[in-house]
Amino acid sequence: MKHAISSKASFLNKEIVQHTFIKFLPQYAFKNPVMACVWLGTILTIGATIFGYNQLGLGISLSFILFITIWFANFAEAIAEAKGRGQASSLRQARENLFAYRLIDDQSKTEKIAAHLLKKDDVVIVKAGELIPADGEIIEGFATINESAVTGESAPVLREAGTDKTGVIGGTKVLTDQIIVKVSNEAGNSFLDRMIALVEGSSRQKTPNEIALGILLNVMTITFIAVVVTLSFIGSIVHIQINIVLLVALLVCLIPTTIGGLLPAIGIAGMNRALKVNVLAKSGKAVEVAGDVDVLLLDKTGTITYGDRQATAFYPLTGVASSLLRQAAMSSSFADPTPEGKSIVKLAQSLGETLESASDAVFIPFSAATRMSGVDLKDGTNIRKGSLDAVLKFTAMDIAQLSELKIKVDEVASKGATPLVVALNQRILGVIELSDVIKEGIKARFDLFREMGIKTIMVTGDNPLTAAAIAATAGVDDYIAEAKPEDKLACIRAEQKNGHLVAMVGDGTNDAPALAQADIGLAMSSGTQAAKEAGNMVDLDSDPTKLLDIVEIGKQQLITRGALTTFSLANDVSKYFVILPALFAVAVPQLNVLNFLKLSSPTSAVLSALIFNALIIPALIPLALRGVKFKPASALSLLRRNMFIYGIGGVILPFIVIKIIDLFVSCFL
Template structure:
């Protein structure tokens, strides 16, 4: 470890220790009712000891143990928050001291200002070698950008205006060309600013499951407070006097202090794990809901397949020469900015065509709604290229009337490729074959999701035959062919109406309604601002398959909280067998049957139980932060594993640990 790293670690450790003691202040301590009881118990034990209600040494020792218990709980939360601050610091540093070349309009002279003065909808011009001053969308130009300051990935990415990869983020570096960006947020209120606050824990909201568990823990705590408070009255009836110090010790052992102390750390750590995977979640709720997902809606292109479909063959129909089809296809692709469109031009050139872009022609850009691109030539010829149904609609034909076209389309689709049809006016010229490749390992991942009871639905604009071939090869449960943006929205609503939680991924403006409707909407960082605002998660790597990782992170979050809750409550059962005989065995000999550990003395038993109660919190901090190891399994299998490892283990382990602690304590008391 070099000197710089050692210094940073020293600063981080000092910060954690400061926060651990700072959280002892009442305004912070009382945010966690369970640990607040221990905090109050510490104060009361000190007061009772000073008033002489118990021996001074015994009282002070109990007070110190209770104080350490609170400090360990504070330490767990401080460590989790520090990890979040450490992960967020690089994001913040990437945008410090930035300047911007602001322009009033596309033709104005740039004016250099501080990036902090930028406002929403301001225009900035960014040249090669400069840092993007704020989040926004490219409205003119294209550029390669180094996003390593944000994503950690050094490979440059292409961002281009008027595409679904037009989004740029503050702190990234333009490597080539020049772009004009429209700022999408006010200074200090960018997407990353909000994410940093969430990751650091400053604005972290509790998830529904965490709130439910907190309510349960609070009810248990109140119940045990009432029980312990009534013990002196019950004891006086049978001639048993119980000191305030012993009552506090009993209460602390009864209430679920372990999970109470670790609960905030578990919640913060879940968001930290998401950030470590380069996923920014707008709330902890989003991370946790991902663990309950029933249906995954996935685009075929870029998620199930590599997404770089390339034109690999031309199939002219009878009466059409190969050159005529190739030239027509190339003409329709000059205005098609998609990789598929560019590959049509490249393939045509490779096959010897040298056609030039026509003058005085009106180009029809590709649209997701029309699923066509093309050109209207000056001499009145209209050439179109697009999906089968779109071309049939354009030429006013039926597939059943063109047997050769149907055969060609089925031939291409049966190979898992995508057929594009080319037409000139009302004449269909032929078919282009677009080939894509299924990602390695994707079928195995879908099989694991199926084991967890998650249904996968592939969404594609391909025709049903192509969609069926790819769906079978990829191993998805269902598919939607020839899908339009509204079809995604309809599918999500249908599944939600059946009581299912749905997740989907998207990057374009036309994905925004579906992303907003889905319970988990994972937007791509490279995508449009509308998509990022609509989703409740953003993938900094812009990798659509990250949705599968998000589900695993959410599952791990739920499993971790469930496992530690089970372990904590099981611990309490063991502590009952330690503390109750210590308090009542002398006055009620029959209770000695519960003293199965045969501890040295009542005082030793109480101290040993409290020491274990304190030490178990820091012992479980690494597990709370790292998370329980995730293995795909059904809910029943997970429950059995939890009960066996964390339930049975949570009962047995305290007996062994407390017996060992008692052996050591008895040497000193």
């Protein structure tokens, strides 16, 4: 998805301008009641100016400023939507001109058809070099697949039938081998179709907090309309003539136009930020709920640990030189393509060994039958590494004769690691320890979540002793050992019963119940269809640690909306002290005491306040789209920070800027 964000600037500029003006149409304008009031106020001001109810210069100036205010609000939303259209355009390219080879006649023949004609449960065959025509699950075979059309990452991934990595996405390319895929969605309802609809914003539903804030803004708008209308009646009673255009200006300055104009952009930007880290949120609600999560349920393998076992130590038997064991282990692994084999070579080299691979050596790959791998050298030397039983069989030795070897193997196994025994011809040299290594920096991330009041629970199939050791090293708050699928579900329900919001990650069919039960279920795109349907987010990179990023994005979404709302309401306080003296200063001289800014004239004060009101919206667009910088902290600390920066700052800034604008405006009056 990373590449999808980029587009030609001229295209985006044209699109942004076009959609900005489209939003002036009533059917769009009245979707936002706050900005609809500004829209109606603009029409009223233009009408009053045309019919001579106020000075021509003042009327034109106010009408133009009000128009610009609406234009900037529309502009903010148009920019956010333009990012989605750019992403959608790239995604559409991934599904264009797709064809499928559908299996027919009991899968003995194939027919070539357009991909959009495929139906759910159809079976297709995809060979190397071909594009996968539709979403589905591999039911036979395995292949490496290039998913860059969706994820933006060029590194191929492995998908295989009968595993938890069976899911494939339409529009991605098979690089090697051949697979048979069962289509999982009807035409028009594919993964890419849903992504396109979401990034374009057409399927974006408002979140509960967004709806609540919208109601608050609407109530405030109605209240200020009533206040302004009441002022006109009070003026007539006390024989104070108030210009209708100035009343419109007062209303626009009092209602929360800043947050009203930026609110749609903030909501769209939240989903865009999730897409930037290659996570598809099925709704804006999912992103926002992530910000309130206080319990994280994480698998050990692939999330807390790397998932691929890596060599961490060599244990030579008595009388065996450490260098001999390392050299033998390295020689048996120089042609081993597995992560374990590569890690053995890397560890031996880090300990000072030099790899001298022979070009005429015969590498023996690992097989399930032998449970060993190794190398046969030209001089007749045979080196093997593998399970204890397999190596004992290879050397024709009895474990009773090697009690020391049994002790070392048990020590490695008791730590949750995997022991590999190394033999040189008929002599056993020692043991290699393979461990699932904890990811670097994961403990620091858990510490940050603890600062935010989020509890982390590790779920693993390891025995309790191993689970406890890994949990302590990783820094999680709790763990569940020897966990089965029903244990995950029970844990989630127990936490939710205690009033917590729970997030979890999974990729297998057996994870689907827990993903559906969790408040945030992050499914892997490489996982089964059941998991992807059960979760409310899908990680296109299939990186389980992405759950940690999603929580931060959700919190940033909440903080951004709260910060800009605070700033908008604080602005209204300042504008009130600018506009009110300007309206009544002539008739009620005592109100001049409120004009502590010493603005040039009532007209200048009104124009300066409205200009500030218009300019503050585009000034905050980058912040609304990027989001307020998030720093892990307690809720109370974040509240204090926001009140100081966006509350107090929101009151002081308008006074400074309005005074500067007044000095400029007064030169033309």
